[in-house]
Amino acid sequence: MTSTTRIARRAAGTSAAARMVPEETPIALSYAGTTHAVMMGSPADFEDFALGFSLTEGIISSPEEIESIEVEDLGAGIDIQIKLKDTANTRFQARRRRLAGPVGCGLCGIESIEEAMRLVDDVGQSTLTLSPSDIVRSVKLLSKHQPLHAETGAVHAAGFYVPGKGVVAAREDVGRHNALDKLAGALARAGVDGASGAVVVTSRVSVEMVQKTAAVGASFIIAVSAPTALAIRTAEGAGMTLVALVRGDEFDIFTHPDRVTDGAAKNVA
Numbered sequence: 380m381t382s383t384t385r386i387a388r389r390a391a392g393t394s395a396a397a398r399m400v401p402e403e404t405p406i407a408l409s410y411a412g413t414t415h416a417v418m419m420g421s422p423a424d425f426e427d428f429a430l431g432f433s434l435t436e437g438i439i440s441s442p443e444e445i446e447s448i449e450v451e452d453l454g455a456g457i458d459i460q461i462k463l464k465d466t467a468n469t470r471f472q473a474r475r476r477r478l479a480g481p482v483g484c485g486l487c488g489i490e491s492i493e494e495a496m497r498l499v500d501d502v503g504q505s506t507l508t509l510s511p512s513d514i515v516r517s518v519k520l521l522s523k524h525q526p527l528h529a530e531t532g533a534v535h536a537a538g539f540y541v542p543g544k545g546v547v548a549a550r551e552d553v554g555r556h557n558a559l560d561k562l563a564g565a566l567a568r569a570g571v572d573g574a575s576g577a578v579v580v581t582s583r584v585s586v587e588m589v590q591k592t593a594a595v596g597a598s599f600i601i602a603v604s605a606p607t608a609l610a611i612r613t614a615e616g617a618g619m620t621l622v623a624l625v626r627g628d629e630f631d632i633f634t635h636p637d638r639v640t641d642g643a644a645k646n647v648a
Contacts, residue, residue, distance in 0.1 A: 380530055399530040403553050405456035408432055410463060410471055420557040421527070421534065422457060424550055424565070425450045428557060429459045431564030435591035438474075439467050442567045499590050503618020505574050505598035508640045511628075513542055517579045517601055518625045524549035525581075537562040540601070541576035555582035559591050566595060573597045584623055589613045598638065601625060606633055 380399045406420045408429060415438075420428070429448045433439045444467035449460045463471055509517075517540035524546055525536045537558040538549035548569065550561035559580065566573060573596025580588060584606035590613070592600045600614065602623040611633050614621040620635040632639055 380527065401527060401531045401533050401553055406557075407456065407458045409458055409460050410438070411468060412460070414458075417456075418554060418557055420554050421552040423552075424561045425457065425459055427550060427561040427564030427568065429461050429564065430567055431560035431562065433461060434567060435560055435563050435594040437594070438471055439463065499613055499617040500593040500596070501618055502574070502593055502596060502598040503635075505618070505638075507542075507574065507576070507598055508638045509542060509577060509599060510640060511630075513540070513577075514601055514622055514625060514630055514639065515628050516540075517546065517577060518603060520546040521549060521579050521581065525551055527551045528581075534558075536581045538579045539566055539571065539573075539576050539595075539597075540579050544576075546579070547571065547576070555580065556587055556591070558582075559588060563591065563595050577601050583607070584610045584614075584621060586610045586613050589617065589619065589621070593617050593619060598635075601630075 380401055382397050383400050384395055385398050402422055403419055404422045405417050406428065407414045407417045409415060426448050430442055430445065433445065439445060444464050446462040446464050451458045451460060520540065521536055521538040524538055528534045528536060528551060534551045534553050535555040535558045536549055536551045538546040539562060541547050548562060548565045548571065550558050550565055552558040552561060559578070576597065577599030578592045578595060578597045579601045581603050583604035584600060584602045586607065586609045589600060589610045598618065599620045599622065603625050604623065606621055606623050611621060615634045618635060620638045621633040622630050622639070623633060624631045
């Protein structure tokens with residue numbers, strides 16, 4: 380965080396005041412020495428980010444496929460060098476060749492569209508259920524795991540709620556996708572089963588958030604904001620319960636409402 384000076388206009392008048400703001404920096408994710416993606420993000424939890432991004436983007440299927448992660452501070456940004464083990468690296472290099480378009484537009488062409496709309500893991504077999512009070516509690520508890528947001532009011536958070544335990548892990552970032560990737564990495568590093576709880580986010584729910592939640596293995600995504608139509612269709616097809624617009628004791632269930640019960644929550648872990 381950085382302290383900055385602002386002019387605060389209030390009902391009582393105008394005055395100069397200090398305010399904490401979050402840092403934002405370019406973070407490159409590089410595999411085998413080649414940059415794969417550059418994200419603007421919060422300069423923290425780099426190993427969680429590298430592992431979570433690799434998992435949720437389908438680059439690896441398990442943490443064991445990563446040989447090493449090295450974080451290099453370049454001054455103007457951060458370069459995370461990720462070395463994959465042989466089988467995973469061969470698979471990744473083949474993927475990169477498939478995605479190489481005829482022009483320098485980044486993701487382009489039908490292969491890129493198919494990549495963006497990749498098949499989502501089926502989480503419909505989960506027997507986890509949550510009560511309405513669990514859903515309300517998960518959002519309230521997540522707010523207690525947002526120290527950066529409390530200071531700045533400008534970052535997103537993603538947490539993992541387990542019935543009977545509360546929010547067992549949470550990560551913050553200026554980017555909502557980054558926060559979820561960092562959470563995925565933290566869960567994988569801790570050996571937490573994604574089927575044992577719900578992903579809770581402070582942002583809207585786009586299709587990528589559903590894809591990443593499914594990659595975690597969670598059958599619930601709970602959000603304080605609204606979902607997109609494509610996110611709803613994707614969650615429906617994946618067997619995921621999508622709960623959004625959680626405001627106090629009120630919320631909307633968009634898909635698979637049978638998992639939200641009036642009885643005690645059932646934890647499958």
